Amino acid sequence: MPFTLATWNVNSLRQRLPQVLDWLRRVRPDVLAIQETKLSDHEFPVMAFAEIGYQPLINGQKGYNGVALIARHRMSRPVTELPGDPDDLQRRLLGAACGPLYLLNLYVPNGSEVGSDKYRYKLSWLERLHLFTAELLRREAHLVLLGDFNIAPADEDVHDPAAWQGKVLVSEPERQALRDLLALGLEDCFRRFDQPPGSYSWWDYRGGAFERNDGLRIDLILASAGLAAACSECRIDTRPRALEGPSDHAPVVATFDLHS
DNA sequence: ATGGCGTGCTCTGCACGA
Numbered sequence: 001m002p003f004t005l006a007t008w009n010v011n012s013l014r015q016r017l018p019q020v021l022d023w024l025r026r027v028r029p030d031v032l033a034i035q036e037t038k039l040s041d042h043e044f045p046v047m048a049f050a051e052i053g054y055q056p057l058i059n060g061q062k063g064y065n066g067v068a069l070i071a072r073h074r075m076s077r078p079v080t081e082l083p084g085d086p087d088d089l090q091r092r093l094l095g096a097a098c099g100p101l102y103l104l105n106l107y108v109p110n111g112s113e114v115g116s117d118k119y120r121y122k123l124s125w126l127e128r129l130h131l132f133t134a135e136l137l138r139r140e141a142h143l144v145l146l147g148d149f150n151i152a153p154a155d156e157d158v159h160d161p162a163a164w165q166g167k168v169l170v171s172e173p174e175r176q177a178l179r180d181l182l183a184l185g186l187e188d189c190f191r192r193f194d195q196p197p198g199s200y201s202w203w204d205y206r207g208g209a210f211e212r213n214d215g216l217r218i219d220l221i222l223a224s225a226g227l228a229a230a231c232s233e234c235r236i237d238t239r240p241r242a243l244e245g246p247s248d249h250a251p252v253v254a255t256f257d258l259h260s
Numbered sequence: 261a262t263g264g265c266g267t268g269c270t271c272t273g274c275a276c277g278a
Contacts, residue, residue: 011277012267036277038268063268064276110277118276150278169278202278205265216278248266248278 003256004029009148009249013037030072033105035148037066061091067107073099082128102140106147111168126177134184143224151178157217187228189221189254201236202249221254230256
């Protein structure tokens with residue numbers, strides 16, 4: 001029975017709600033992980049999703065960050081922070097069991113500039129994620145990490161690798177942190193399949209970057225080894241990025257053919 | 261080198277994003 005997962009950084013759910021609802025009605029994934037809702041929990045449009053058959057699990061924050069899992073199935077065992085997170089918690093993570101899977105929806109810190117305080121915060125956040133992922137892999141049979149990783153895994157995920165070399169989202173310490181995470185036993189579902197060159201999930205709003213396909217692939221779906229083998233498709237849906245008033249990210253969708 | 265675009269708050273400029 002196919003199980004479809006998607007991730008989308010919506011860059012304000014307040015601004016994007018009609019587009020997100022339209023997309024869910026068309027694509028009907030089992031779960032959509034969204035990032036950058038920029039909404040407090042009490043502002044979240046629960047009813048709008050319920051009306052189209054989806055139940056949200058939310059971890060919100062006023063103005064910045066904020067993540068949610070929108071699912072057609074019951075979710076359980078929620079997790080809203082990483083062990084060791086500072087007290088002034090940024091709402092960047094939401095885990096839950098959903099059907100046969102345990103999902104971890106991530107909005108990895110951007111990092112601002114290599115060498116900045118925010119960059120160091122990004123690397124320390126990735127270290128905490130690494131430790132927590134190792135723990136989850138020990139107890140969950142089928143684990144998926146999905147979301148806005150704010151790291152382009154390799155040069156093929158970057159429209160102009162020479163211009164981006166050493167910059168935030170591409171720098172070696174960030175890529176090494178991602179490789180270390182994968183080495184725990186996760187696979188980048190998108191790269192299990194032949195993909196068109198120039199496949200990206202984010203394009204700057206400025207300078208007609210989307211029209212020129214000047215983008216980065218920073219939105220990822222990582223599956224534990226046994227589960228990745230059941231992944232039958234993974235693609236980036238660029239259509240919403242072409243709409244009027246889009247998010248700067250496109251949704252990424254993966255389908256798993258699970259037995260039993 | 262800068263700003264370019266979009267969003268939300270401190271709200272008519274600023275911080276932040278990628």
